[in-house]
Structure formats: C-alpha cells, structure tokens
Amino acid sequence: MRNQKRLLALSFVSLLLFPGLCLYWTIYDIVGDSNRWNGTPIPAGNVEGSSDISPATESFESLDFGGFDNETGRSFDGRLIVPNLIHYIRFNKTTFTFVDYVCLRSAYIQQKPERIYLHTNVDVNNLTGRYWKWIQSEPDLYRRIVIQPIELPSEIFGQPLSDGWRLYHGSDIARIRTMMKYGGIYLDNDVYVVQNLDKYRKYEIAMGWDEGQFLGSQVIIAHHDARFLPLWLDTYQQYHADLWYYNAGERPTTEILHRQPELMHRVKWRFGVHMLMQDLYDSMEWPDWRLNQDTIHLLINHRSYLDPHFKEYPDFNDRNIQHYPYMFGQLARLVLPKRPSSATVRRYWNSTTVALDGIVNGQRSPDPTHD
Numbered sequence: 001m002r003n004q005k006r007l008l009a010l011s012f013v014s015l016l017l018f019p020g021l022c023l024y025w026t027i028y029d030i031v032g033d034s035n036r037w038n039g040t041p042i043p044a045g046n047v048e049g050s051s052d053i054s055p056a057t058e059s060f061e062s063l064d065f066g067g068f069d070n071e072t073g074r075s076f077d078g079r080l081i082v083p084n085l086i087h088y089i090r091f092n093k094t095t096f097t098f099v100d101y102v103c104l105r106s107a108y109i110q111q112k113p114e115r116i117y118l119h120t121n122v123d124v125n126n127l128t129g130r131y132w133k134w135i136q137s138e139p140d141l142y143r144r145i146v147i148q149p150i151e152l153p154s155e156i157f158g159q160p161l162s163d164g165w166r167l168y169h170g171s172d173i174a175r176i177r178t179m180m181k182y183g184g185i186y187l188d189n190d191v192y193v194v195q196n197l198d199k200y201r202k203y204e205i206a207m208g209w210d211e212g213q214f215l216g217s218q219v220i221i222a223h224h225d226a227r228f229l230p231l232w233l234d235t236y237q238q239y240h241a242d243l244w245y246y247n248a249g250e251r252p253t254t255e256i257l258h259r260q261p262e263l264m265h266r267v268k269w270r271f272g273v274h275m276l277m278q279d280l281y282d283s284m285e286w287p288d289w290r291l292n293q294d295t296i297h298l299l300i301n302h303r304s305y306l307d308p309h310f311k312e313y314p315d316f317n318d319r320n321i322q323h324y325p326y327m328f329g330q331l332a333r334l335v336l337p338k339r340p341s342s343a344t345v346r347r348y349w350n351s352t353t354v355a356l357d358g359i360v361n362g363q364r365s366p367d368p369t370h371d
C-alpha cells in the first residue's frame with residue numbers, strides 16, 4: 001500500500017515535469033473507472049464504524065496540488081483523482097421528501113456512486129417516511145447508502161452560529177469539513193443530477209461560479225486535499241451570523257478566488273446553480289436542458305415566493321407529479337423507479353422505458369467538459 005502511494009506520488013511528479021504525457025494519461029483515465037463499479041459490494045444500510053466495511057476506494061490518498069493545472073486536470077495511474085462518493089448533509093431531517101428522493105435517485109442513476117453518504121444528526125432508527133421506505137426497498141441503491149453520524153455545529157472558531165440559520169450555516173460549515181475529510185461529490189438535497197459527473201473528477205476542485213456572481217456552494221466536486229477548502233473554512237474566522245451567504249459564497253469569492261482563480265476549476269453554467277426558477281416551474285419546454293446542464297439546483301426552498309404556481313402545487317409527491325405540467329415534472333418522472341403498485345406510474349413507464357434505458361446504460365450524447 002505504501003509502495004503504491006509512493007509510486008503515485010512519483011507519477012504525479014513526473015506528470016508535472018513531462019506534460020506531454022498528460023494527453024495519454026487523460027485518455028487512459030476514461031477507461032479506468034469501469035472496474036471500480038464492479039467492486040466489492042457494500043452491506044446494506046451501513047452505519048460507518050458499526051460494520052466491517054473497508055474504506056472506500058482511494059478516498060484517503062494524499063496529494064500535493066502545488067502547481068496543479070485547473071484547466072486540464074489530472075489523473076493518476078489511469079484513475080480519476082476524486083473518489084466516486086456522493087455526500088448529502090441532512091441536519092434535523094427525519095423524513096425524505098419526494099424532492100429529496102428524486103434528487104438522490106437522479107444521482108444514483110447518473111453517477112452510479114460507490115457510496116452515498118447521508119451525514120446526519122438523526123438516529124438511523126428515526127428516519128421515516130414513504131420515500132425512505134422506497135430507498136430501502138431497492139437493494140442496489142440501498143447497499144450504497146452509508147448513514148454517517150455528524151453533530152450539528154453550534155459554533156465556529158469560538159463564535160456561536162446564528163440562531164435562526166443554525167441548520168443552514170451549520171450545513172455550510174459541515175460540507176467544507178466533509179470535503180476535507182473524504183473528498184467526492186457534495187450535493188445539496190435539492191440538486192438534480194442530469195449527467196454523469198466523472199468529467200469533473202480529474203480536478204482538484206470544481207464548483208459553479210457564474211460570471212459576475214458569487215460561488216455556488218450547492219455542488220462541490222473535490223479531492224480532500226484541495227487547497228481552496230482550508231482557505232474557505234478559514235474565512236469563518238470572520239463569521240457573519242447575520243448574513244445568509246457571506247461565508248458560504250461572498251467572502252470565499254472576493255477574498256480567495258478573485259486573488260487566486262487558479263485554485264478552482266470554474267463551472268459557469270453547467271452546474272445549474274444560477275436562477276432557473278422559471279425554466280423549472282413555469283415552462284413546459286426547456287430545449288437542450290440535458291445538453292447544457294450537468295446538475296440543476298431545484299431552488300426548492302425558494303418556490304414559496306418565486307414560483308407563480310406554488311399555490312396549486314405547494315408540495316410534490318409521486319401522485320401529483322404524474323400530472324404536474326411544468327418542466328420539473330418531466331425531470332422527476334424520468335428518475336422514478338418502476339413501481340408495480342401504481343397504475344399511473346406503470347402507464348408512464350410502459351411508454352418511456354426505452355428512453356430511460358438509454359440513461360441507465362450511459363448512452364448519453366457527447367458533451368464538452370468545458371463551459
């Protein structure tokens with residue numbers, strides 16, 4: 001194991017010295033991923049520490065990113081550098097909403113992660129609800145789920161978190177720490193995954209950052225040694241409890257990235273963390289959404305004041321989604337599993353199985369890595 005690490009470190013150095021090799025390695029890299037997918041099965045519904053599962057593949061390797069190229073990225077030994085782990089943070093959430101479920105399933109279908117970590121302060125026995133049962137009833141999905149206990153932060157660098165926003169600011173902090181511990185793919189609970197994200201797994205860190213905007217922290221794809229992460233956490237030395245997005249987005253953008261843009265692989269549009277309210281909830285067509293987006297932030301907590309049809313559909317579920325006419329309905333229906341108990345779902349599936357098989361088997365249209 002140690003020898004292997006040394007070899008990896010050597011490969012890294014040689015790649016830095018001989019950039020001509022990179023092209024070869026990057027191509028090789030695309031093939032590299034398939035093996036892991038057939039790796040050792042993970043026991044269902046793991047609670048980390050309480051079972052004997054081994055650590056996930058390559059999540060604990062250390063890398064020195066000095067001089068890293070944020071445009072070309074890098075692979076090691078034919079492998080992508082960011083582990084194929086998905087992380088969700090769920091503070092005080094006992095119930096899986098329909099939207100949580102849709103998003104989790106979109107990530108499962110498109111990304112086929114080795115594990116899906118649910119970092120939560122809720123006891124596993126207290127997780128409830130129809131859609132949690134649905135997750136448990138699907139063996140291949142459920143065996144990837146790891147319930148990872150985590151405490152809701154109460155303070156940061158000696159400063160108490162905002163009373164009203166503790167769950168949110170706590171999650172902002174926890175996602176940085178989680179990425180620094182494991183690396184992988186962090187997703188907000190309302191991020192819908194449109195395409196496989198492997199093309200970003202060769203970067204130190206990739207995040208949504210639109211022109212003239214602050215960084216979007218809803219999607220983070222990073223190695224745990226990414227240099228930006230500790231700098232970001234450190235901005236909480238000046239924590240602003242009264243400002244919603246100061247430490248999560250504003251300060252890391254103005255204080256770190258404006259000075260050192262090379263620390264980030266900037267994704268301007270494809271992570272869909274910009275304002276897509278109208279496309280999702282007020283339009284029946286969204287040409288090329290699949291071509292142009294890799295993920296979409298569903299802005300679910302902002303619907304109550306931004307969605308003109310909110311009163312007709314204050315809540316989504318597997319029944320009303322069948323006739324919900326706007327784009328989000330299409331997105332959701334695409335990732336719902338075949339459920340023999342529901343005639344409507346069955347009818348829908350009878351007509352769309354072919355389309356969905358295309359997604360499941362990874363036959364996607366080619367699309368560019370860069371924005």
Ligand SMILES: *[C@@H]1O[C@H](CO)[C@@H](O)[C@H](O)[C@H]1NC(C)=O
Nearest residue numbers: 091092152163164165166167
């Ligand atoms: C989180 O849940 C616990 C247990 O139900 C509760 O005591 C606490 O007040 C909740 N925290 C917040 C910030 O809502």
Ligand SMILES: *[C@@H]1O[C@H](CO)[C@@H](O)[C@H](O)[C@H]1NC(C)=O
Nearest residue numbers: 094121122123124125126127
């Ligand atoms: C779980 O639920 C029980 C009651 O149903 C409650 O006493 C306990 O505090 C809950 N635990 C957590 C961690 O939420």
Ligand SMILES: *[C@@H]1O[C@H](CO)[C@@H](O)[C@H](O)[C@H]1NC(C)=O
Nearest residue numbers: 070071261262263264265266
């Ligand atoms: C990479 O870093 C440079 C600064 O060195 C910056 O100008 C460029 O926009 C960055 N590229 C991406 C894709 O983030």
Ligand SMILES: *[C@@H]1O[C@H](CO)[C@@H](O)[C@H](O)[C@H]1NC(C)=O
Nearest residue numbers: 343344345346347348349350
């Ligand atoms: C769906 O197709 C199956 C056969 O593939 C058929 O038995 C069933 O009746 C169909 N369901 C509906 C609702 O059309």
